[in-house]
Structure formats: C-alpha cells, structure tokens
Amino acid sequence: MEDRVVSNLMVVSPQRQQAVDRLENDEFDLLVLGGGIVGAGVARDAALRGLRVGLIEQHDFASGTSSRSSHLLHGGLRYLAQGFLRLVHEASQEKRVLHRIAPHLAEPLAFIFPTRPGWQWARWKLSVGVKLYDLLCGRRNLGKSSWMGRSKLFEMLPGLRRDGVTGAVRYYDGLTNDSRLVLDTLRSADQAGATLANYVRFIDARREGSRWRCQATCEITGHDMTVSAAQVVNATGPWSDKIPHSHTDLRLTKGVHLVIDRERLPLPDAVVLTEGSRILFAIPWGQRVILGTTDTDYAGPLNAPTTDSNDVRYILDIVNDAFPEADLDENDLISTWAGLRPLVADRNGNPSDISRRHEIAMAEPGWWDVTGGKLTTYRLMAEQTVDRVFGFFGRTSPPCQTARQTLLDSAQTNGYSAILPPAVSEKTVEHYCRNEWVVHLDDLMVRRTYWHHYQPDRKDICRQVAPWVAKALGWDEATMTTELKNHLESMAGGG
Numbered sequence: 001m002e003d004r005v006v007s008n009l010m011v012v013s014p015q016r017q018q019a020v021d022r023l024e025n026d027e028f029d030l031l032v033l034g035g036g037i038v039g040a041g042v043a044r045d046a047a048l049r050g051l052r053v054g055l056i057e058q059h060d061f062a063s064g065t066s067s068r069s070s071h072l073l074h075g076g077l078r079y080l081a082q083g084f085l086r087l088v089h090e091a092s093q094e095k096r097v098l099h100r101i102a103p104h105l106a107e108p109l110a111f112i113f114p115t116r117p118g119w120q121w122a123r124w125k126l127s128v129g130v131k132l133y134d135l136l137c138g139r140r141n142l143g144k145s146s147w148m149g150r151s152k153l154f155e156m157l158p159g160l161r162r163d164g165v166t167g168a169v170r171y172y173d174g175l176t177n178d179s180r181l182v183l184d185t186l187r188s189a190d191q192a193g194a195t196l197a198n199y200v201r202f203i204d205a206r207r208e209g210s211r212w213r214c215q216a217t218c219e220i221t222g223h224d225m226t227v228s229a230a231q232v233v234n235a236t237g238p239w240s241d242k243i244p245h246s247h248t249d250l251r252l253t254k255g256v257h258l259v260i261d262r263e264r265l266p267l268p269d270a271v272v273l274t275e276g277s278r279i280l281f282a283i284p285w286g287q288r289v290i291l292g293t294t295d296t297d298y299a300g301p302l303n304a305p306t307t308d309s310n311d312v313r314y315i316l317d318i319v320n321d322a323f324p325e326a327d328l329d330e331n332d333l334i335s336t337w338a339g340l341r342p343l344v345a346d347r348n349g350n351p352s353d354i355s356r357r358h359e360i361a362m363a364e365p366g367w368w369d370v371t372g373g374k375l376t377t378y379r380l381m382a383e384q385t386v387d388r389v390f391g392f393f394g395r396t397s398p399p400c401q402t403a404r405q406t407l408l409d410s411a412q413t414n415g416y417s418a419i420l421p422p423a424v425s426e427k428t429v430e431h432y433c434r435n436e437w438v439v440h441l442d443d444l445m446v447r448r449t450y451w452h453h454y455q456p457d458r459k460d461i462c463r464q465v466a467p468w469v470a471k472a473l474g475w476d477e478a479t480m481t482t483e484l485k486n487h488l489e490s491m492a493g494g495g
C-alpha cells in the first residue's frame with residue numbers, strides 16, 4: 001500500500017490506513033473509546049482473552065491525564081490516613097503486579113517522610129502507618145519501611161529545615177513512566193490483535209439491534225466513519241461525562257508538576273512534604289526532580305490544562321519552606337505539566353479528600369462507563385471491566401492473563417529500564433516513528449520520549465530531531481516547518 005498524502009500537511013502511513021480501514025469494515029466485539037491507560041488496559045485484556053477489539057483516541061495516545069501524573073505506582077499512604085483501606089490494599093497489590101509484568105517500568109523508590117511534633121501526621125501514626133502499608137502489599141512491598149533518627153535524616157538530607165524535626169520514616173513505592181506504560185500496553189494489545197487508531201474522535205452512537213453503530217471522525221483526514229461493535233467501553237477519563245450515552249458524573253481537579261535540575265535539590269530519595277493535611281512530593285527523576293502536586297477544582301477547557309503562576313508559587317513555597325537553602329524560583333523551572341483527575345463525583349469536601357476509587361457501570365445495554373481510579377490500578381480496572389463485558393455476552397470468560405503475562409518480552413525492552421527518557425538519536429526517533437503511531441512532532445517530543453519535559457535544551461532538540469521525523473514519516477519541508485512552529489508555540493503556552 002502506498003503512503004497517502006493528505007493536503008500539504010500529513011502523510012498517512014500504510015499501517016494507519018489499514019487500522020482505519022479495519023475500524024470501518026470489521027465487526028468488533030468491543031470498541032474502546034479513549035487511549036489513556038484505562039482504555040489501553042481494557043484493549044489489551046480483552047484482546048488477550050480473544051475478543052475482537054477496536055480502540056479510538058481523539059488525539060495522541062496518552063495525551064490526556066495518563067501523561068500528566070506524578071509517575072508513581074503507589075498504594076497511597078495518605079489514603080491510609082483517610083481510612084480508604086480497600087483502595088490502598090488494591091493499589092498496593094497492583095503495584096507489585098506491575099513490578100512483575102513490567103519490570104522496565106516499575107522501579108522501587110524510597111520516600112523519606114520527615115516528622116515534626118504538632119503536625120497532623122504524628123510520628124507514632126506514621127510509624128504504624130508504614131508498617132501497615134507494607135502489610136497491605138502482602139508483606140512484600142518493593143522495599144521494607146524503617147524509622148530514621150535525626151542524625152541519619154540530616155546526613156541524607158543536609159538541606160532540610162531542622163527546627164522541630166524529630167526524625168523520619170522511610171517507605172517504598174514505585175517509580176514509572178506513565179505515557180510509556182500506556183504505549184507499551186498498547187503495543188501488547190496490538191500484538192494480541194487489537195485494532196488501534198490515534199487521532200480518531202468518537203462523535204456519537206446509536207444502538208441497532210444488538211450492536212452499537214459508532215460515528216467517528218479521523219482528525220487528520222477529516223474522514224467520517226462508522227464503527228460497528230457489540231459493546232462499547234467509555235474510557236475517556238476527564239471527558240467521560242461529556243460523551244453521548246455516558247451516565248458518569250465527574251468532579252475534575254487539576255494537579256500541576258514542576259521539573260527542576262537535581263543539582264538544585266540533590267535528593268538521594270523522594271521526599272514527602274506537607275502542607276496542612278495535604279502532602280506533596282519531591283521525586284528524583286534521573287538528573288531532574290519532579291515537584292508536585294496541586295489539587296484544585298477545575299472547570300476550564302479539557303484539552304491541555306495549563307500551569308499558572310499561583311500553582312508555581314504554591315509548590316515552590318512549600319519546597320522552599322522545607323529546603324530553605326535551595327531558594328528555588330521560576331527561573332529554575334525546566335518544564336511544567338498539568339493534568340486533570342477524573343474523580344467519581346463527590347461534591348462535598350476538599351478535592352484531596354475525595355476517594356480515588358473507580359466505578360464500572362452499564363449506562364445502556366452493552367455500554368460501559370469506566371471512571372476514576374489511578375494509573376496504578378488500571379490493570380485491575382481493565383480486568384473487572386472485561387469480566388463484565390463477558391458477563392453481558394452471557395459467555396464464560398477465558399481467564400484474565402494480564403496479572404501474569406509480561407507486558408512486552410525482554411527482546412522488546414532490551415532488558416533496559418524505560419523510566420527515564422532515551423538518548424537523543426536518529427535511530428530512536430526512527431524507531432518511535434515507525435513502530436509507535438507518531439503523527440505529530442509533539443507525539444515524539446512529549447509522550448514517546450519525554451525530551452520535552454526532561455531536557456533543558458528541548459528547543460534545540462526539537463529542531464535537531466524534526467528532520468529525522470520528517471524523513472521517517474515522509475513529511476515535506478512545509479509540513480516539517482508547520483510541525484516545528486506548532487510545537488514551539490505549544491512550549492510558549494506552557495505545555
């Protein structure tokens with residue numbers, strides 16, 4: 001099949017054209033709406049259990065909340081203090097499952113949680129809490145929690161404000177790479193036979209007999225299509241209550257992260273920072289540190305939420321209070337990102353107090369809304385969703401394989417950790433362009449590689465790699481110039 005040129009701007013690859021053709025012509029058991037971690041997880045699980053699966057994503061895969069997280073696989077120590085024991089137990093188990101099925105995407109990460117008298121997080125409560133946290137992992141957390149006296153604490157964190165500090169607890173969670181987790185899950189779904197297309201937007205659907213006929217539009221060509229599926233899973237995260245037929249009710253909250261150079265805050269482990277009942281993290285990320293996050297109600301546009309000066313001030317004030325000598329300011333920021341939590345609606349109370357539980361509900365016959373949850377619990381959400389899909393078919397489901405079967409085999413991951421961005425090279429660019437559904441320069445710079453958030457010289461890097469992308473994707477000069485311009489403009493907008 002020949003590459004198809006769409007206006008002057010884009011070339012549609014044969015692989016993409018095949019996926020779009022299949023979406024139009026095949027009869028699917030299941031159509032998944034949304035290519036974030038939940039949609040990717042559902043597609044993989046359903047395909048591995050033998051269903052004919054299609055998945056459409058309106059923008060790039062992982063471009064919603066799933067590339068805007070804190071990169072943690074965690075049970076959620078703070079949810080323990082809030083009494084959400086079941087949630088912590090589930091997430092803790094999943095943390096270990098992901099460590100098993102995707103070792104290249106789950107590194108143990110130690111957290112130091114300093115204690116001060118009079119804080120809501122009293123020392124005894126924390127010491128008991130972290131032991132319970134280990135137990136909820138089935139006694140085998142990614143590392144064993146411990147108590148640390150003042151001298152050891154200041155040896156590890158010499159820049160930490162000393163007054164009132166009584167010591168610290170040290171406990172373990174996991175560090176991941178959120179958008180890579182989505183992409184590798186999609187690669188696995190693809191290998192299991194799922195038909196996947198980014199830049200295809202769901203518009204509406206109607207039920208005809210026992211099937212759903214779903215209208216969608218290709219955002220690259222403008223081509224309208226109809227996809228036929230027996231069941232539909234609405235996994236559109238923050239968008240899910242805007243989707244026709246959805247019965248979900250969300251409360252959206254925004255969370256912002258800042259990235260600084262690790263030399264400005266040299267941390268050996270992650271550090272927990274507190275503000276009243278809220279906790280924030282300083283998370284070592286290779287040569288950088290991720291600081292965050294905020295948690296504020298949000299009613300703005302869903303596409304590309306932005307970081308504002310209040311968000312930045314709020315986080316920097318808390319970090320500077322804990323590490324006064326760091327004296328961080330706006331000039332230290334390498335990048336920022338902002339994401340929206342699609343929380344199951346609970347209109348009362350503080351955003352931080354709302355449970356991160358998930359919900360799977362049948363809104364209409366064969367139409368499932370899957371909402372809430374966390375990156376850490378996506379696999380479980382997917383398993384429970386696919387169980388219910390089989391239940392609706394009235395068929396006995398083959399056993400779910402996703403808790404045992406590795407995400408990708410070691411030949412595909414080369415045995416390397418994928419937590420940090422890859423080195424900048426033409427080979428890397430070519431690989432992502434050819435094998436991972438890259439359509440725009442943003443897709444490569446932000447979600448395939450994270451160079452956009454990690455590299456201080458990201459402007460130079462995008463100019464360096466644009467010709468490589470152009471070569472791999474068959475762009476002409478005009479397309480490359482437009483792509484570069486769009487990408488640089490999105491940087492200026494704080495994206």
Ligand SMILES: Cc1cc2nc3c(=O)[nH]c(=O)nc-3n(C[C@H](O)[C@H](O)[C@H](O)COP(=O)(O)OP(=O)(O)OC[C@H]3O[C@@H](n4cnc5c(N)ncnc54)[C@H](O)[C@@H]3O)c2cc1C
Pocket residue numbers: 033034035036037038039056057058059060061062063064065066067068069070071072073074200201202203235236237238239243253254255256293338339340341342372373374375376377
């Ligand atoms: C600031 C922040 C920090 C977080 N940190 C963590 C953490 O460290 N660990 C953790 O476990 N969890 C964390 N979470 C939670 C976690 O990131 C989310 O629960 C998860 O990413 C949600 O995934 P999703 O697939 O439901 O939504 P999304 O990733 O938003 O995916 C939904 C997709 O649907 C697509 N879509 C929407 N409308 C349509 C349409 N009409 N047609 C086709 N596609 C459509 C969107 O473009 C989007 O890509 C964090 C969340 C936030 C906001």
